[in-house]
Amino acid sequence: MKLEVQNYKDTRSGFGDGLLEAGKRNPKVVGLTADLTGSLKMGDFAKAFPERFFQVGIAEANMVGIAAGLAIGGYIPFTGTFANFSSARIYDQIRMVVAYSNKNVKIAASHAGVTLGEDGATHQTLEDVGMMKMLPNMTVLVPCDYNQTKAATIAAAEHNGPVYLRFGRPKVANFTPADEPFVIGKAQMIQEGTDVSIFACGHLVWKAIEALPILKEMGINAELINIHTIKPLDVEAVLKSVAKTGCVVTAEEHMRNGGLGDSIAQVLALNNPKPLEMVAVNDVFGQSGTPDELLKHYHLDTPDIVEAVKKAVSRKRI
Amino acid sequence: MKLEVQNYKDTRSGFGDGLLEAGKRNPKVVGLTADLTGSLKMGDFAKAFPERFFQVGIAEANMVGIAAGLAIGGYIPFTGTFANFSSARIYDQIRMVVAYSNKNVKIAASHAGVTLGEDGATHQTLEDVGMMKMLPNMTVLVPCDYNQTKAATIAAAEHNGPVYLRFGRPKVANFTPADEPFVIGKAQMIQEGTDVSIFACGHLVWKAIEALPILKEMGINAELINIHTIKPLDVEAVLKSVAKTGCVVTAEEHMRNGGLGDSIAQVLALNNPKPLEMVAVNDVFGQSGTPDELLKHYHLDTPDIVEAVKKAVSRKRI
């Protein structure tokens, strides 16, 4: 995969543009928002398909219930609000009328993680992936850049079943090919390597890419795989990579507990126990700051990935 | 530890009796319920301390907010409702006004797991431990029998900070000593052994105890540790045990994803990678049935623990 930055764009715009495209392709696609049309970049969809756009007000629980109803009526609803209010606020509702009832509802969750920035901890969800992956029937997607988020949105619309789609607020490197289709459940090989397997998702994929030349310089030949689908996890790809490299680093904008790292730890423990290092938030709440400051503060940055790799590789040797 | 069944009692009665005792010891202890006084066995407390008991009606979100307010006012509130409505229904609220605000609120969560029985999947939470352990500041307790739940309730009242206390509906073996104090964060050695470490919590501790003689007969000398405190996890006890035995089985009435098994898998991956087998629900919702039928159906029974141990031990050998 060519790793060139095409531009800097927010993943939420990838969602907004993907939703518009999905709406054009399929008249059954409808959108809902809880007073966050602009933040979720759903304005273009709302303008193009006003009768297929539902403004629910600040009532997230009601929104997901309405979405389930629209799905029963044959529609493909995308609900849009901040990630925390897309998950923590309405988990029981999602569980009952979406996951357990197995409705074709897509939950679009923006402003996830600490890169939400200045709004601070109340809005910075670091628990949503952990929540969603516990729900049977739920597909959990965490695309890494604008292009991939757009493609993931289109794929979510085409997928039959509940989907949780997580993305973010800040402008970040947009580097995956614009024309690459999104295959749910298929891990994306970014660079093959032999010494360590790096599994990353979301904004941290780019941070991991930035770590690759540094690691190379140190003589570490890292394999980097983008786990854009947290669930269903591409267990085969994970095990194949680890069988080759013998140690693992995971990188994500999420709590350690419940995140991608825990998913990988489970796969390893059940199949092939190997050393693992986690780049993730370790049991503390977020805070106000700029996205870059916060990534650094919470040790979610490129140097942290480098350090984690060094540690993982060294643990392999003992 | 002597493993004698003293009687058969529901853990929720342990909570009810513990709450009454805590209320007698400390006039600051108050109780709240969302229309489930009887189910939570809070009736005796309500009768003994009517002015310290708050009936909130079917409004769990409001209940936890009121509890946070009472905590601000210097009280030690215990909220009582079913586990699903103690967690999934109000996760954002718990996150903001209890965990992030670090209030001295105790969340008493009854009817957890499939042993809730006939009410079925809507009420059978298998995700609550995973949710709660992701919250900074939150202590997560899953006691194993009546006596321990009573002691845990008293310990929760004495602990300064948010606590999630999970227990269940059916009458089960009551076997821990009635006078044993509950030490938050300290794993409880039930039987020492050398071949495998079994970490269990809640109702499954007794199932694991029942597995011990069967394993012994097979020549497997199992160590059994009751992880009644999921968070903070007694990492030292876990690592010490695994260093000795070299393989692990976890047993819990919870989803694999997010549960005790994942907590142990994380500790192993970060410290000492070893084979692990999980006795837990594997990504399916519950259903109606009797507690015993359901434990069997979801492979949470004594024979399942035995099988898991055999598998874990055999994986150690390769």
Place this chain on the structure above:
Amino acid sequence: MIIQINLYKFAKENELTVLLDNIMTINELKDVASQVRRDIIRMVHGCQSGHPGGSLGATDIVTALYFDQMHIDPKHFTMDGAGEDIFFLSNGHISPMLYSILARRGYFPVSELATFRRLGTRLQGHPTPVEGLPGIRVASGSLGQGLSVACGVAQAKKLNGDNSLVFCLMGDGEQEEGQIWESAMYAPAKNVDNLVAVIDYNKKQIDGPTDDVMNLGDLKAKYESFGWKVYKCNGNDMQQVVDTLNITRQNAHKGQSQIILAHTEMGFGVDFMMGTHKWHGTPPNDEQAANALSQLKETLGDY
């Protein structure tokens, strides 16, 4: 296709595809309700769990809906219910009432009622669509959510140009859940006028009378202030129920969200279950069940 049929034959044989169209007399509806009440008692007694009180009280309303009001095609159940009226039970704990009515109306074999709450059943403790039970479109049981789903389906019908109606039954204790008021605010604001909500206004919930647990105050004033057209009726008087539902049907599609406060009695039809909240979620023992059944006429044949 509208076929005039003999109710008893229909319900016994349970095989015709029918759209009943106001063909039943009030007495015939009462007979169905009596059988449904028998079914409820026998189901909760059979598995020794479940919620008889609310089920018995709400029986008349839902019987009237399925046997008099709703345009439905039980033999060809579709998830989207296109062209059909749709019913949601938000207070899912009174599932035995709904299961009995669905079976008696021809959605699935009456004999299946015997599996209620048993391992492997499609008749889960709380309704769910995942086991494939015809007649159920969404799970309920966690209170407060049904009206939201009903609003969504109602809006889907509008998008589809489908003039049929959506009905939703809720509990009165359930009104204490905040989500109810989110959808209560939503429906009138968004012109959801193809929806009729009904509250099983039995003034009781698990811990006691709603007046003690959480005083609901003036529910009529509440819904009116939220913009609804509010009706009252005696929810255990079949004639009143039918009359009130008729009015709401006539007033549908006229720019107003409508709700009926159906005053019911928990445990209605079984003397010792009335006047108390004790039977909200307690099954009768053998003797109590026999006593209860002795008070309820068998009209369509027990399962």
Place this chain on the structure above:
Amino acid sequence: MIIQINLYKFAKENELTVLLDNIMTINELKDVASQVRRDIIRMVHGCQSGHPGGSLGATDIVTALYFDQMHIDPKHFTMDGAGEDIFFLSNGHISPMLYSILARRGYFPVSELATFRRLGTRLQGHPTPVEGLPGIRVASGSLGQGLSVACGVAQAKKLNGDNSLVFCLMGDGEQEEGQIWESAMYAPAKNVDNLVAVIDYNKKQIDGPTDDVMNLGDLKAKYESFGWKVYKCNGNDMQQVVDTLNITRQNAHKGQSQIILAHTEMGFGVDFMMGTHKWHGTPPNDEQAANALSQLKETLGDY
């Protein structure tokens, strides 16, 4: 201890422990509000984020509370607020308004306002007690939760035999959250009469006018139907605000939960921020900030 002080001296020096007791004139209160508005503009401009619109609109209400109404001891902040009046900001996004008022009232140094929303600050984007900022008792920002917490504290005060009051400000868009109606039902049902709620009734929210986003209908009728005593006032007229708060204080402890619908204008005090929802969460650029500040008298000295 009640000390008569010169407001300007007090606010400048910021060091005395005082319980203000109706000693400020309306004009003096207006002067405080003007400075608070300057602070708001400078704070959100400084960090280029935050919510100026709602903050400016709600300034008069909270200024009146902290500088005229509430019995508080800013220099000795206690978490339990025993013997003191307590204020909760449920709509936590208008935090710059609260931070300015707390600082100007003596809870923490005015200079700390410069740290708003910056890494490591105690002045988080949304209020939180965990960084130890005096004046904050619970986190807010996720909407709909403050009134519940306020009810809890009010009931704690009752248990403690503490006659002081609890105030809670909410947004009007926030009224769309169901949890609000859970606590709205709770307070009158449980006789929480030592609580005064206030709605920042600016008729705007993020996506536009509330009338378009989610019509709130008749809020007065809604709260009355939920059992509250409802007052109205112009929330940007200091005299009206003070008068209305005085009435609620007199009517406290008389068996009624009270709420004020404070009609405000989002962006009040800055001409180009008024009459639109655009400044809900957008900071001004340099030029806009200068323009805004030119419209707001500096009365207590900028931080």
